[in-house]
Amino acid sequence: MTNVLTYYISSIATLFTGVKNPLALIRLATRNPSDQPLLLKLKEGTSFSVVTLMDAWILKETVLDRQYEQASVPLQPDWVVVDIGAALGDYSVWAARQLKQGRVIAIEPFPQSIQLIRANLAVNQIKNVTVLEAAVSSRAGQTVLQLVTGQAVQHSTAAGNGSSSVTVSTVTLSSILKQIPEGRIDYLKIDCEGAEYDILFDTPSDALQKIERICMEVHDGMTLHDHHEMIRFLQSQGYSTRLTPNPVHAELAYLYAERNRTS
Template sequence: MYREFKKRFRTFKNWWRFIPPCNRARHNVVARLRDGTKILIRDIRSDDYTTLMDMACGDMYLLSEIKNPSVIVDVGAHIGIFSIIVARRFPNATVYAIEPDTENYQALLQNIALNGLKNISPLNAAVAGEYGSTPLYTSPSSVAHSTVDATVGAETKMVDTIPLSKFPHIDVLKFDAEGAEYVVKEIPRTSYLAIEIHNIAGQDTGKLEREVMSKFHIIKKDVGKSGHITLVGVGG
């Protein structure tokens, strides 16, 4: 309990909003980080908050390994937490924040405006092998919508798609898109890569992992309980 309190105190200026009894006001809470970053959390019991804690407290993607990028691409931007953190850290870089879900995308726009950032270019689309459209299978969890895994939820909507070849040069690529990693033609070589390889029926997780490991020096590998693999690599 004390460890969790300490983590929140170190991370947030308004830390009391995230501990009982003050956390009873759950909806539309602005998390104010010690470094000045502001993130609108739609529900503090949702994936918005857990994702923020992973990024802000756990440094799940080893951001200290990113060196002076000019182009950053965030595939599966969700509400913009990664995009905003790196856009603030590297103000001379252009950050492309790609998010297909309309509700997540609107929250992303709000968070960009909340931080007054001009170096983030938001794109309401999914990443695929080519330009076009694809079904987006929506999940009750805002971080689990997928263009590949139809088992995540009953609702489906069509979204635009763009290929990674849209970006002729990428320094930093963060890729967490619930299976879209299997439908891009290839993972490009970049200076830094953080990718989530999802364990989805019918997809060859091992093959994709080997492709990534052949292109990058892997500095972090985590395997989740569901079989999802997180890889962070440099020097591609």
């Protein structure tokens, strides 16, 4: 309990000291989520339109704490990065700023999130991000997106207990690879609330061969699968793996996988 409390106190301090307009955080905590987005300005140089306090917390984890980088490796300037579950564009904006010659493909199915992504790309003058409005799935077509809270970061094609739902288009990871001129993904980021199992387990091995690195948030308890099964699967596909547990939520962790290449 002490470690959890310490984490949250430290995180709140990071958030308040990391923004130029901390009063906006107070407004987020007291406003109606249906109100117009607020612009949160970070001291590290980016700004984001956000709707809820959860959006601000995600910015803290992705941009201020750099949790994906901490759990994996620094991005290289010429990489092709794919962001599955782009939410409000937090990771895509952060990654795009690291890529001088590379680019990002941001994939997100939720219409309201797409609006935030485009707004956040514009306000940060990001030009090397392509936005794809779809959910990544085991098959192309359509699926039902469960809206757990209606927030940009709280929806899933895996969970079946949403307060409401919306039908969205789906694409496969294999089809995304075919649209990439370079024919490869240097870094695949996934945060899709449990759908990571469906996406990766049903991706053919020849497609996975073209993905060098994967960093994902794994979710236990949302499906019949868990992170142990994901680790075994990735290792069977020729990846080395590293797990970084979530400091407060036992059912969450960051899983990094890097392809073993013979010299």
